[in-house]
Amino acid sequence: VIQPAMSSVPRAVHFFELRTGYVEIFRDDRVERIYFPLPTPCIPGGPLDLAFVMMFETEREDPDKKNQEYLENMCRLVENEEFHAGIRKTVFSFTVNAYDNIKTLTLAWAFLMHLLLVCGGYTPRGYKADYIELVAEEPPGKHDEYVAHEVVPYVEETLRAMGYAFLLVCLIRCFSFAYAHLPVIVRELRSEEEEDEDGL
Numbered sequence: 001v002i003q004p005a006m007s008s009v010p011r012a013v014h015f016f017e018l019r020t021g022y023v024e025i026f027r028d029d030r031v032e033r034i035y036f037p038l039p040t041p042c043i044p045g046g047p048l049d050l051a052f053v054m055m056f057e058t059e060r061e062d063p064d065k066k067n068q069e070y071l072e073n074m075c076r077l078v079e080n081e082e083f084h085a086g087i088r089k090t091v092f093s094f095t096v097n098a099y100d101n102i103k104t105l106t107l108a109w110a111f112l113m114h115l116l117l118v119c120g121g122y123t124p125r126g127y128k129a130d131y132i133e134l135v136a137e138e139p140p141g142k143h144d145e146y147v148a149h150e151v152v153p154y155v156e157e158t159l160r161a162m163g164y165a166f167l168l169v170c171l172i173r174c175f176s177f178a179y180a181h182l183p184v185i186v187r188e189l190r191s192e193e194e195e196d197e198d199g200l
Contacts, residue, residue, distance in 0.1 A: 019043050076191075080184050087180050095176035102173045109166050113159060120155035 021042075022033045084096045094102075 076188065079187070083184060084180065092179060095180035099173075099176050099180065102169065102176055106166070106169050106173055109162070109169060113162050113166065116155060116159060116162070120151060120158075 019038050020035050021038050022035045024031050024033055026032075087093060087096050
């Protein structure tokens with residue numbers, strides 16, 4: 001009954017595939033899948049639609065140790081998400097929700113600035129004296145004069161404005177890291193230190 005209905009309404013199947021998860025259990029000498037609805041934040045595109053690499057950082061050879069580390073990582077993950085969930089309710093929610101975009105923006109912005117430096121004929125201040133001496137020895141052509149008088153001043157002004165914008169983005173990234181991500185790192189380091197002390 002289910003299979004014909006699924007094949008006849010592919011959009012409905014796709015809808016439920018995006019909104020359901022499953023776990024596999026071993027029962028009666030066979031592996032079964034248990035399906036469950038995903039919370040709204042966990043559906044594709046939601047704030048918790050992440051890779052969660054820490055869940056894969058477990059011992060693979062020893063089953064008991066694997067299960068123990070899996071549960072420990074799950075507890076860490078829940079603590080981190082509870083902390084970030086509290087931040088998402090504040091005006092600083094962007095420090096969690098948009099942090100990856102902020103990092104991408106800083107990289108792309110720096111790349112654009114360097115691209116403009118290379119392609120815009122910009123002469124760094126420390127080398128302008130050498131450039132003037134070179135021009136005195138060999139008079140510039142029309143193209144050189146156009147670049148020096150028309151392009152370079154425009155490039156300098158553009159780079160100055162981009163530099164101020166880049167500084168602002170870097171400050172936002174620094175604040176986001178210190179406010180939303182540094183406390184998580186500090187808590188995990190303290191937890192590891194406590195575990196080492198308990199082990200001794």
